[in-house]
Amino acid sequence: MSSKKLVSPIRIVKRDVQNKWLLAALYGGGILLAFLLGAVLLSLLKVNPFEYYGDMFTIGMIGNRYFTKSLENWIIIFVPLVITSLALSMAFKMKFWNIGGKGQFIIGSIVASAIALTMKPNTSPFVLIALMTICGGLSAGIYGMITAILKVRFGTNETLLTLMFNYIALNLLFYFGETQGAWNIFLSKESVRPLLAKFPENAWMTTIKLGDFNLNVSLILALVFAAFMWFYLAKTKQGYEISVVGDSISTAKYAGMKVNKIIVRTMFLSAMFIGIAGAFNVSTSHTLTSSMAYGDEGWTGIVVVWLAKLNPFAVVIISILLSWLRYGCVVAASSYTTVNSYFADMLQGIILFIVLAVDFFIKYKVVFTKRENAVKEKN
Amino acid sequence: MDNLSLITNFLFFTVVYSIPLLYGTVGEILTEKSGSLNLGVEGTMAVGGIFGYLVGASADSLFLGMVFAFVFAALLGLLFSFLTVTMQANQNVTGLTITTFGTGLYFIVRQGVKEITPLLRLTKMKAAVNSLYIKGLSDIPIIGKVLFQQNILVYFGIFIALIVWAYLKFTKSGLRLRSIGENPAAADAVGININLYKYLHIITGSGIMGWGGFYMCILMSGDFAGSTTVINGYGWIAIALVIFVNWNTLTAVFGTFLFGLFRSLSIYNSGIAQAFPKVFGWLTAIPAQFYNMLPYAATALVIILASINKRKKTGEPAAIGLNYYREDR
Numbered sequence: 001m002s003s004k005k006l007v008s009p010i011r012i013v014k015r016d017v018q019n020k021w022l023l024a025a026l027y028g029g030g031i032l033l034a035f036l037l038g039a040v041l042l043s044l045l046k047v048n049p050f051e052y053y054g055d056m057f058t059i060g061m062i063g064n065r066y067f068t069k070s071l072e073n074w075i076i077i078f079v080p081l082v083i084t085s086l087a088l089s090m091a092f093k094m095k096f097w098n099i100g101g102k103g104q105f106i107i108g109s110i111v112a113s114a115i116a117l118t119m120k121p122n123t124s125p126f127v128l129i130a131l132m133t134i135c136g137g138l139s140a141g142i143y144g145m146i147t148a149i150l151k152v153r154f155g156t157n158e159t160l161l162t163l164m165f166n167y168i169a170l171n172l173l174f175y176f177g178e179t180q181g182a183w184n185i186f187l188s189k190e191s192v193r194p195l196l197a198k199f200p201e202n203a204w205m206t207t208i209k210l211g212d213f214n215l216n217v218s219l220i221l222a223l224v225f226a227a228f229m230w231f232y233l234a235k236t237k238q239g240y241e242i243s244v245v246g247d248s249i250s251t252a253k254y255a256g257m258k259v260n261k262i263i264v265r266t267m268f269l270s271a272m273f274i275g276i277a278g279a280f281n282v283s284t285s286h287t288l289t290s291s292m293a294y295g296d297e298g299w300t301g302i303v304v305v306w307l308a309k310l311n312p313f314a315v316v317i318i319s320i321l322l323s324w325l326r327y328g329c330v331v332a333a334s335s336y337t338t339v340n341s342y343f344a345d346m347l348q349g350i351i352l353f354i355v356l357a358v359d360f361f362i363k364y365k366v367v368f369t370k371r372e373n374a375v376k377e378k379n
Numbered sequence: 380m381d382n383l384s385l386i387t388n389f390l391f392f393t394v395v396y397s398i399p400l401l402y403g404t405v406g407e408i409l410t411e412k413s414g415s416l417n418l419g420v421e422g423t424m425a426v427g428g429i430f431g432y433l434v435g436a437s438a439d440s441l442f443l444g445m446v447f448a449f450v451f452a453a454l455l456g457l458l459f460s461f462l463t464v465t466m467q468a469n470q471n472v473t474g475l476t477i478t479t480f481g482t483g484l485y486f487i488v489r490q491g492v493k494e495i496t497p498l499l500r501l502t503k504m505k506a507a508v509n510s511l512y513i514k515g516l517s518d519i520p521i522i523g524k525v526l527f528q529q530n531i532l533v534y535f536g537i538f539i540a541l542i543v544w545a546y547l548k549f550t551k552s553g554l555r556l557r558s559i560g561e562n563p564a565a566a567d568a569v570g571i572n573i574n575l576y577k578y579l580h581i582i583t584g585s586g587i588m589g590w591g592g593f594y595m596c597i598l599m600s601g602d603f604a605g606s607t608t609v610i611n612g613y614g615w616i617a618i619a620l621v622i623f624v625n626w627n628t629l630t631a632v633f634g635t636f637l638f639g640l641f642r643s644l645s646i647y648n649s650g651i652a653q654a655f656p657k658v659f660g661w662l663t664a665i666p667a668q669f670y671n672m673l674p675y676a677a678t679a680l681v682i683i684l685a686s687i688n689k690r691k692k693t694g695e696p697a698a699i700g701l702n703y704y705r706e707d708r
Binding site for chain 2: 160174340345346348356
């Protein structure tokens, strides 16, 4: 037989030690390559890439008297993304594929909005926002926990089920956003067309005035949450349990852990925090939004967690970078007619493709096998 | 007669608007049977759609459009197989990235080509997808229009579904493919070239999805430049449909029309309720968004019921979503 021809001269072996410098160089090179490819596409669309990237990276702050406004707008995008990503990293660390972030975000937003629009207008802002956060978080937590219970009880595939739950939630959002009726508290009473109502002022996320800049309190809360998540995952018993279950369920069982309880609890918390991100989002933007893309933090969050390799600090850094890129593209889109803000999606996609490919060289190494070994192995 | 034509139109457009789902579903079934879960259907359809449309419309040829829709979508399939099969990347993340990238590229290109629109000719391509007329059959009331006056791509989609069904069920390579999806280590042990099989079927599957996107671009949007057509969730419904029809492309033909029926009910419900107030009056009581949600809810139910009822053998490949790394055996 032609066994010699079948044996490849290279072999792929798992790498034991990770070289940090190699990792940084490969990732850095990869991201650079992504921007280069983006530049090629921009040139094809007859846009000067230097100018475009210039506009993108400065998010319109240069030469703008109201540059603080740009920063405030970026925070609106950053906060829900970083909270969602941190929350997703809990589930992913346990190897539980929660791709239902979009749906959980939407449920949290809807419930928080319902609270904001039904409570008495004289409720104190602190009580109201706390109530929105708690109810939004709990409802999303329960929505996510359903999949975890089914998973531990019947072995239901969580990837596909959370995916379906996204679109059930999305259509619920469309229903509230498009259907007029006396019962529908979400719509503005003044408007003839269905228009989502603006929240009363006591439901607006508090801001602290620093000169021209309005510091949104949710930013501080998000950073505190990041520190908490680091502590929770790295230093607590529950965090340890999550990583053991993620590594091997049989090890966890052998060690006497209640695996089912851990999975359900972690998924509840993960979904709950995503719901809180949704509550913060509606409170910061003063209204619920009904669009196909609403809650896409659930998708982008997966990208963030993957790029960050589950490290909470890296999650914060990458959330900053990706939200900066996304907002930068929104800003840049206003000055170029041929490029719209979807450029961010494309660039993000290329970056992730390259990182996914690079990951291979981090996990595995290529070894050249000698012919004799190769033949021996075949036999 | 008025009511009759209402029902006829309702069913006719149900078929017209649900066929892209069939393309997406058949492509995804072929992919999943190799043990790979490609969540990039939405992005793959978008890319195949727009590039197929651009080539087809500038050459004014349906054939070239079909070829290039397949090729460009297949390129994303190649990327998916390279990353997940060769580079061992996580399938969920890779698939989602394909969707993000593909839809992003779709919108960028669509925005970018607005200027060259005058170069795009549609006369012959549009004529090629006109409704067919089969003497005798097409004249039957209701059924004639619904079943025998569709455009050629409707029949082509059903044809592809039948071919893939026969391929998976009766051919040797179809059997091998299924064995890879069930137990790659065992398939490897009997000497099947796992990587080759995975590459070929993921790439072909993606190409078929691309036809679905192409169909949407030429038959569901009219004038492309001014339209707002997106692959608006069809890719996700296709993934749902794969589960709903239990990984069977023959059942997928019927599943497609059931899901399509839900979608067109969200538009036609009031018309039907008015025409038949006694029988279908209740249709208006149900909001349109509920009909749009039904495919996902039905699939969620199927996922849950299938996991509860373990004794029943499902068509789900056992090794789905797991990468095969030989040294881990």
